Amino acid sequence: MKTLYFCIITAIVSFISLYILSKKMNVTNLLGNYFLSNILITNTGIIINLNLKLTKQDPLSQLIFWSQKIPEFSLKPALLLWLLYILFSRRTIFSKLISLFIFLTVLVSIEVYFVEIGYLEWINWNVFYSYLRYVLIILLMAIYHFYLEKLIYRTKDVNTT
Amino acid sequence: MILPLPEKFDENEIFIIFSTVFALVLMFIVPRRLSAVTIVIIWTFNVFLALLADITISIKPYNFYFTIDHDTHELFDVLLHFATYPTVPYFLVNLYQYKKPRGLKLLSYIIFFAGVAIVLEYTAVQFHVFTYTGWKLYLSFITYLILFAVNIELVNFIGKKHPYKRESTS
Numbered sequence: 412m413k414t415l416y417f418c419i420i421t422a423i424v425s426f427i428s429l430y431i432l433s434k435k436m437n438v439t440n441l442l443g444n445y446f447l448s449n450i451l452i453t454n455t456g457i458i459i460n461l462n463l464k465l466t467k468q469d470p471l472s473q474l475i476f477w478s479q480k481i482p483e484f485s486l487k488p489a490l491l492l493w494l495l496y497i498l499f500s501r502r503t504i505f506s507k508l509i510s511l512f513i514f515l516t517v518l519v520s521i522e523v524y525f526v527e528i529g530y531l532e533w534i535n536w537n538v539f540y541s542y543l544r545y546v547l548i549i550l551l552m553a554i555y556h557f558y559l560e561k562l563i564y565r566t567k568d569v570n571t572t
Numbered sequence: 573m574i575l576p577l578p579e580k581f582d583e584n585e586i587f588i589i590f591s592t593v594f595a596l597v598l599m600f601i602v603p604r605r606l607s608a609v610t611i612v613i614i615w616t617f618n619v620f621l622a623l624l625a626d627i628t629i630s631i632k633p634y635n636f637y638f639t640i641d642h643d644t645h646e647l648f649d650v651l652l653h654f655a656t657y658p659t660v661p662y663f664l665v666n667l668y669q670y671k672k673p674r675g676l677k678l679l680s681y682i683i684f685f686a687g688v689a690i691v692l693e694y695t696a697v698q699f700h701v702f703t704y705t706g707w708k709l710y711l712s713f714i715t716y717l718i719l720f721a722v723n724i725e726l727v728n729f730i731g732k733k734h735p736y737k738r739e740s741t742s
Contacts, residue, residue, distance in 0.1 A: 439733055442726075443613050446620035453623045457645045458574055461631070470632035480628065559612060566609050566734045 414478045414528060422485035429489050436496050440559050444495060447555050448488040451548045456483065459536065459544070467532040475530045482521055490514055491545075495552055511549075518545045578648060579641040587699035588640075588648050588656060591692075595659035605669035609734040610727060614665055617726060618658035621719060626653070629707070636707040640700075652701070660689050664720055665727040669736065682724070686716035 433441050460466045469475050494514040498507055519541040525531040578585050606614070626649070629636045640648050664685045673681050690713050696702055697709075 439609060439613060439730060442730075443616050446613075446616040449620050450616070450623055453627050454645075454650075457627055457631075462574060462576065462644050473633050476633055484624070559609070562609050562612065563734065566607050 412474065414530070415474060415481075418478050418481040418486075422481050425485040425489035429492065432489075432492060432496060436492075437560070437563060439563060440556060441492065443559050444492055444552055444556055445488050447552055448491045448548065449484050451551055452483050452487055455544050455548065465534055465536040465540075467534055468530060478530055479525060486521065487518060490518055491549060491552060494549060495556055498549075498553060499556065515542055515545050515549075575647040575650060576642055576644055578646065582700075584640050584700045585648055587696065587701055588652055591696075592651060592656045592659075595656065599659065599662060602663070602666065605666055605736055606727070607731070607734045607736045610665075610730045610736070611662070613730050614661060614723065614727060615658045617723070618661045619654055622653045622657040625715070635705055637702050637704045639702055660685070660692065661720065661723045665723055668724055668727065669731070678724070682717060682720045685720055686713055689716045689720075 429441070429445070460468070468479070491514075494510065497510045497514075502510075519538055522531065522541055523538065526533055604611075626639060627645075628634070630638055631643075639652065640646055668681065690709060693702070693712055694709060697704065
Protein backbone atom coordinates (compact mmCIF):
# COMPACT_ATOMS: atom_id res chain seq x y z
CA MET A 412 0.00 0.00 0.00
CA LYS A 413 2.95 2.31 0.75
CA THR A 414 4.10 1.91 -2.84
CA LEU A 415 0.70 2.97 -4.15
CA TYR A 416 0.73 6.11 -1.96
CA PHE A 417 4.26 6.83 -3.15
CA CYS A 418 3.07 6.47 -6.77
CA ILE A 419 0.20 8.89 -6.14
CA ILE A 420 2.56 11.46 -4.60
CA THR A 421 5.03 11.15 -7.49
CA ALA A 422 2.08 11.49 -9.91
CA ILE A 423 1.06 14.80 -8.29
CA VAL A 424 4.68 16.03 -8.40
CA SER A 425 4.93 14.92 -12.05
CA PHE A 426 1.83 16.87 -13.08
CA ILE A 427 3.10 19.96 -11.23
CA SER A 428 6.40 19.61 -13.08
CA LEU A 429 4.50 19.31 -16.37
CA TYR A 430 2.68 22.54 -15.53
CA ILE A 431 6.08 24.21 -15.06
CA LEU A 432 7.24 22.67 -18.35
CA SER A 433 4.20 24.12 -20.13
CA LYS A 434 5.64 27.59 -19.39
CA LYS A 435 8.88 26.66 -21.14
CA MET A 436 7.59 24.56 -24.03
CA ASN A 437 4.87 25.02 -26.66
CA VAL A 438 1.67 23.81 -24.94
CA THR A 439 0.31 22.16 -28.10
CA ASN A 440 3.53 20.23 -28.57
CA LEU A 441 3.59 19.34 -24.89
CA LEU A 442 0.03 17.96 -25.03
CA GLY A 443 0.71 15.98 -28.22
CA ASN A 444 3.89 14.52 -26.80
CA TYR A 445 2.22 13.69 -23.49
CA PHE A 446 -0.41 11.66 -25.35
CA LEU A 447 2.21 10.07 -27.59
CA SER A 448 4.45 9.10 -24.66
CA ASN A 449 1.46 7.34 -23.06
CA ILE A 450 0.67 5.55 -26.32
CA LEU A 451 4.25 4.35 -26.72
CA ILE A 452 4.71 3.32 -23.06
CA THR A 453 1.41 1.39 -23.10
CA ASN A 454 1.97 -0.24 -26.48
CA THR A 455 5.53 -1.37 -25.80
CA GLY A 456 4.56 -2.44 -22.27
CA ILE A 457 1.64 -4.57 -23.45
CA ILE A 458 3.72 -6.18 -26.23
CA ILE A 459 6.53 -7.05 -23.79
CA ASN A 460 4.23 -8.27 -21.02
CA LEU A 461 1.15 -9.74 -22.68
CA ASN A 462 2.32 -10.77 -26.16
CA LEU A 463 5.96 -11.77 -25.74
CA LYS A 464 5.61 -12.74 -22.07
CA LEU A 465 9.09 -11.39 -21.32
CA THR A 466 7.88 -9.97 -18.03
CA LYS A 467 5.28 -11.27 -15.59
CA GLN A 468 3.14 -9.89 -12.80
CA ASP A 469 0.30 -11.10 -10.59
CA PRO A 470 -2.64 -10.52 -12.97
CA LEU A 471 -5.27 -10.47 -10.22
CA SER A 472 -3.75 -7.93 -7.85
CA GLN A 473 -5.33 -4.49 -8.22
CA LEU A 474 -2.63 -3.03 -5.98
CA ILE A 475 0.15 -4.21 -8.30
CA PHE A 476 -1.83 -3.14 -11.36
CA TRP A 477 -2.39 0.46 -10.15
CA SER A 478 1.08 0.79 -8.65
CA GLN A 479 2.47 0.26 -12.14
CA LYS A 480 -0.30 2.00 -14.04
CA ILE A 481 -0.10 5.35 -12.21
CA PRO A 482 3.59 6.02 -13.08
CA GLU A 483 2.79 5.02 -16.69
CA PHE A 484 0.62 8.09 -17.18
CA SER A 485 2.37 10.46 -14.78
CA LEU A 486 6.00 9.98 -13.78
CA LYS A 487 7.25 8.23 -16.93
CA PRO A 488 5.69 10.72 -19.42
CA ALA A 489 6.90 13.63 -17.25
CA LEU A 490 10.47 12.31 -17.32
CA LEU A 491 10.29 11.71 -21.07
CA LEU A 492 8.90 15.20 -21.71
CA TRP A 493 11.57 16.90 -19.60
CA LEU A 494 14.18 14.86 -21.44
CA LEU A 495 12.68 15.92 -24.78
CA TYR A 496 12.80 19.55 -23.66
CA ILE A 497 16.49 19.20 -22.77
CA LEU A 498 17.31 17.42 -26.04
CA PHE A 499 15.73 20.23 -28.09
CA SER A 500 17.24 23.02 -25.97
CA ARG A 501 20.44 24.93 -26.73
CA ARG A 502 22.68 22.86 -24.53
CA THR A 503 25.96 21.29 -25.58
CA ILE A 504 25.85 17.80 -27.06
CA PHE A 505 27.84 16.52 -24.06
CA SER A 506 25.30 17.96 -21.62
CA LYS A 507 22.46 16.42 -23.65
CA LEU A 508 24.13 13.00 -23.65
CA ILE A 509 24.64 13.15 -19.88
CA SER A 510 20.96 14.16 -19.41
CA LEU A 511 19.86 11.36 -21.74
CA PHE A 512 21.77 8.80 -19.69
CA ILE A 513 20.46 10.16 -16.35
CA PHE A 514 16.82 10.30 -17.44
CA LEU A 515 16.91 6.85 -19.07
CA THR A 516 18.50 5.45 -15.91
CA VAL A 517 15.70 6.92 -13.77
CA LEU A 518 13.09 5.41 -16.14
CA VAL A 519 14.76 2.00 -16.02
CA SER A 520 15.14 2.32 -12.23
CA ILE A 521 11.35 2.56 -11.85
CA GLU A 522 11.07 -0.90 -13.42
CA VAL A 523 13.99 -2.25 -11.39
CA TYR A 524 12.23 -0.98 -8.25
CA PHE A 525 9.06 -2.92 -9.15
CA VAL A 526 11.17 -6.03 -9.77
CA GLU A 527 12.91 -5.57 -6.40
CA ILE A 528 9.64 -5.32 -4.45
CA GLY A 529 8.19 -8.32 -6.31
CA TYR A 530 5.52 -6.45 -8.28
CA LEU A 531 7.14 -7.37 -11.58
CA GLU A 532 9.13 -10.38 -12.70
CA TRP A 533 11.65 -10.24 -15.53
CA ILE A 534 11.69 -13.57 -17.38
CA ASN A 535 13.70 -13.00 -20.52
CA TRP A 536 14.15 -9.30 -19.88
CA ASN A 537 16.98 -7.23 -18.47
CA VAL A 538 18.18 -3.69 -17.80
CA PHE A 539 19.79 -3.38 -21.23
CA TYR A 540 16.48 -4.17 -22.99
CA SER A 541 14.75 -1.61 -20.80
CA TYR A 542 17.26 1.03 -21.90
CA LEU A 543 16.59 0.05 -25.54
CA ARG A 544 12.83 0.34 -24.99
CA TYR A 545 13.10 3.90 -23.67
CA VAL A 546 15.63 4.90 -26.35
CA LEU A 547 13.10 3.79 -28.97
CA ILE A 548 10.32 5.72 -27.21
CA ILE A 549 12.34 8.94 -26.93
CA LEU A 550 13.45 8.60 -30.56
CA LEU A 551 9.85 8.34 -31.80
CA MET A 552 8.85 11.23 -29.54
CA ALA A 553 11.69 13.36 -30.92
CA ILE A 554 10.53 12.67 -34.51
CA TYR A 555 6.93 13.57 -33.56
CA HIS A 556 8.13 16.70 -31.73
CA PHE A 557 10.24 17.82 -34.69
CA TYR A 558 7.45 17.49 -37.27
CA LEU A 559 4.73 18.88 -34.99
CA GLU A 560 6.91 21.93 -34.26
CA LYS A 561 7.38 22.44 -38.00
CA LEU A 562 3.62 22.14 -38.53
CA ILE A 563 2.93 24.62 -35.71
CA TYR A 564 5.26 27.23 -37.17
CA ARG A 565 3.92 26.65 -40.69
CA THR A 566 0.36 27.23 -39.38
CA LYS A 567 1.56 30.39 -37.60
CA ASP A 568 3.18 31.64 -40.83
CA VAL A 569 -0.05 31.01 -42.75
CA ASN A 570 -2.09 32.81 -40.10
CA THR A 571 0.14 35.86 -40.00
CA THR A 572 0.40 36.21 -43.80
CA MET B 573 4.87 -12.88 -31.83
CA ILE B 574 5.12 -9.12 -31.34
CA LEU B 575 1.65 -8.53 -32.76
CA PRO B 576 -0.30 -11.78 -33.25
CA LEU B 577 -2.25 -12.20 -36.49
CA PRO B 578 -5.96 -13.12 -36.34
CA GLU B 579 -6.73 -16.72 -35.31
CA LYS B 580 -8.96 -16.84 -38.36
CA PHE B 581 -9.83 -14.07 -40.75
CA ASP B 582 -13.57 -13.68 -40.16
CA GLU B 583 -16.39 -11.20 -39.55
CA ASN B 584 -14.62 -9.04 -36.95
CA GLU B 585 -11.56 -8.42 -39.11
CA ILE B 586 -13.75 -7.71 -42.15
CA PHE B 587 -15.84 -5.29 -40.07
CA ILE B 588 -12.72 -3.45 -38.86
CA ILE B 589 -11.27 -3.15 -42.38
CA PHE B 590 -14.59 -2.07 -43.92
CA SER B 591 -15.44 0.50 -41.23
CA THR B 592 -11.90 1.92 -41.21
CA VAL B 593 -11.74 2.31 -45.00
CA PHE B 594 -15.27 3.77 -45.08
CA ALA B 595 -14.49 6.29 -42.31
CA LEU B 596 -11.18 7.33 -43.85
CA VAL B 597 -12.76 7.82 -47.30
CA LEU B 598 -15.54 9.86 -45.67
CA MET B 599 -12.90 11.97 -43.95
CA PHE B 600 -11.51 13.02 -47.31
CA ILE B 601 -14.97 13.69 -48.77
CA VAL B 602 -16.37 15.80 -45.91
CA PRO B 603 -14.93 19.36 -46.07
CA ARG B 604 -12.33 19.98 -43.39
CA ARG B 605 -12.69 22.80 -40.89
CA LEU B 606 -9.72 21.97 -38.70
CA SER B 607 -6.07 23.01 -38.90
CA ALA B 608 -3.49 20.27 -39.47
CA VAL B 609 -2.15 20.82 -35.94
CA THR B 610 -5.63 20.34 -34.43
CA ILE B 611 -6.13 17.12 -36.40
CA VAL B 612 -2.77 15.72 -35.21
CA ILE B 613 -3.55 16.56 -31.57
CA ILE B 614 -7.14 15.27 -31.68
CA TRP B 615 -6.00 12.07 -33.38
CA THR B 616 -3.16 11.47 -30.88
CA PHE B 617 -5.50 12.26 -27.99
CA ASN B 618 -8.08 9.71 -29.10
CA VAL B 619 -5.51 6.98 -29.72
CA PHE B 620 -4.30 7.70 -26.17
CA LEU B 621 -7.86 7.45 -24.80
CA ALA B 622 -8.60 4.22 -26.69
CA LEU B 623 -5.43 2.62 -25.35
CA LEU B 624 -6.00 3.96 -21.85
CA ALA B 625 -9.46 2.38 -21.77
CA ASP B 626 -8.60 -0.89 -23.50
CA ILE B 627 -5.36 -1.48 -21.60
CA THR B 628 -6.99 -0.68 -18.27
CA ILE B 629 -10.42 -2.27 -18.16
CA SER B 630 -10.11 -4.96 -20.82
CA ILE B 631 -7.15 -6.70 -19.20
CA LYS B 632 -6.70 -8.47 -15.87
CA PRO B 633 -7.57 -7.79 -13.05
CA TYR B 634 -10.70 -6.14 -14.54
CA ASN B 635 -11.35 -7.97 -17.82
CA PHE B 636 -14.65 -6.18 -18.52
CA TYR B 637 -14.44 -7.04 -22.20
CA PHE B 638 -11.99 -8.27 -24.81
CA THR B 639 -11.39 -7.18 -28.35
CA ILE B 640 -11.30 -9.37 -31.46
CA ASP B 641 -10.04 -12.98 -31.07
CA HIS B 642 -7.23 -12.89 -28.52
CA ASP B 643 -6.68 -11.89 -24.94
CA THR B 644 -3.45 -10.42 -26.26
CA HIS B 645 -2.78 -7.19 -28.14
CA GLU B 646 -3.05 -8.26 -31.76
CA LEU B 647 -2.40 -6.59 -35.11
CA PHE B 648 -6.04 -5.64 -35.63
CA ASP B 649 -6.13 -4.05 -32.16
CA VAL B 650 -3.45 -1.66 -33.40
CA LEU B 651 -5.54 -0.85 -36.49
CA LEU B 652 -8.57 -0.35 -34.24
CA HIS B 653 -6.70 2.00 -31.88
CA PHE B 654 -4.76 4.00 -34.44
CA ALA B 655 -7.17 4.25 -37.37
CA THR B 656 -10.73 3.25 -36.50
CA TYR B 657 -11.47 4.73 -33.05
CA PRO B 658 -10.24 8.30 -33.72
CA THR B 659 -12.47 8.78 -36.78
CA VAL B 660 -15.72 9.31 -34.78
CA PRO B 661 -14.22 12.09 -32.57
CA TYR B 662 -12.72 13.58 -35.75
CA PHE B 663 -16.20 13.92 -37.30
CA LEU B 664 -17.52 15.21 -33.96
CA VAL B 665 -15.02 18.08 -33.77
CA ASN B 666 -14.98 18.78 -37.50
CA LEU B 667 -18.77 19.19 -37.66
CA TYR B 668 -18.69 21.16 -34.42
CA GLN B 669 -16.51 23.77 -36.14
CA TYR B 670 -19.31 24.66 -38.60
CA LYS B 671 -21.86 26.13 -36.18
CA LYS B 672 -20.08 25.90 -32.83
CA PRO B 673 -23.29 25.19 -30.86
CA ARG B 674 -23.49 26.52 -27.31
CA GLY B 675 -25.49 25.60 -24.19
CA LEU B 676 -28.36 23.19 -24.75
CA LYS B 677 -27.58 22.86 -28.45
CA LEU B 678 -24.06 21.74 -27.58
CA LEU B 679 -25.40 19.22 -25.07
CA SER B 680 -27.83 17.86 -27.69
CA TYR B 681 -24.97 17.70 -30.20
CA ILE B 682 -22.81 15.65 -27.79
CA ILE B 683 -25.76 13.37 -26.90
CA PHE B 684 -26.46 12.84 -30.62
CA PHE B 685 -22.83 11.87 -31.33
CA ALA B 686 -22.72 9.61 -28.25
CA GLY B 687 -25.84 7.93 -29.70
CA VAL B 688 -24.08 7.48 -33.07
CA ALA B 689 -21.04 6.01 -31.28
CA ILE B 690 -23.30 3.63 -29.33
CA VAL B 691 -24.96 2.40 -32.55
CA LEU B 692 -21.51 1.81 -34.04
CA GLU B 693 -20.33 0.03 -30.89
CA TYR B 694 -23.47 -2.12 -30.80
CA THR B 695 -22.84 -3.09 -34.45
CA ALA B 696 -19.20 -3.87 -33.58
CA VAL B 697 -20.38 -6.11 -30.72
CA GLN B 698 -22.62 -8.01 -33.17
CA PHE B 699 -19.56 -8.59 -35.36
CA HIS B 700 -17.55 -9.80 -32.30
CA VAL B 701 -15.10 -6.92 -32.46
CA PHE B 702 -15.87 -6.50 -28.74
CA THR B 703 -17.02 -9.29 -26.46
CA TYR B 704 -18.45 -8.00 -23.19
CA THR B 705 -17.59 -9.97 -20.06
CA GLY B 706 -19.12 -7.56 -17.56
CA TRP B 707 -19.19 -4.31 -19.53
CA LYS B 708 -22.55 -2.74 -20.45
CA LEU B 709 -23.51 -0.56 -23.40
CA TYR B 710 -24.95 2.19 -21.17
CA LEU B 711 -21.52 2.52 -19.50
CA SER B 712 -20.06 3.21 -22.93
CA PHE B 713 -22.73 5.88 -23.49
CA ILE B 714 -21.76 7.70 -20.28
CA THR B 715 -18.08 7.37 -21.21
CA TYR B 716 -18.72 8.80 -24.70
CA LEU B 717 -20.59 11.79 -23.26
CA ILE B 718 -17.59 12.68 -21.10
CA LEU B 719 -14.96 11.95 -23.76
CA PHE B 720 -16.76 13.89 -26.48
CA ALA B 721 -17.13 16.89 -24.15
CA VAL B 722 -13.39 16.71 -23.44
CA ASN B 723 -12.71 16.47 -27.20
CA ILE B 724 -14.71 19.64 -27.84
CA GLU B 725 -12.94 21.44 -25.00
CA LEU B 726 -9.59 20.35 -26.46
CA VAL B 727 -10.47 21.46 -30.00
CA ASN B 728 -11.55 24.87 -28.64
CA PHE B 729 -8.25 25.18 -26.78
CA ILE B 730 -6.08 24.11 -29.74
CA GLY B 731 -8.29 25.96 -32.23
CA LYS B 732 -7.61 29.26 -30.44
CA LYS B 733 -3.87 28.75 -30.78
CA HIS B 734 -3.93 27.28 -34.27
CA PRO B 735 -7.11 28.43 -36.03
CA TYR B 736 -8.16 26.93 -39.31
CA LYS B 737 -7.62 29.25 -42.28
CA ARG B 738 -9.12 28.47 -45.65
CA GLU B 739 -6.99 31.04 -47.55
CA SER B 740 -3.65 29.95 -48.95
CA THR B 741 -0.47 32.00 -48.54
CA SER B 742 -0.20 32.80 -52.27
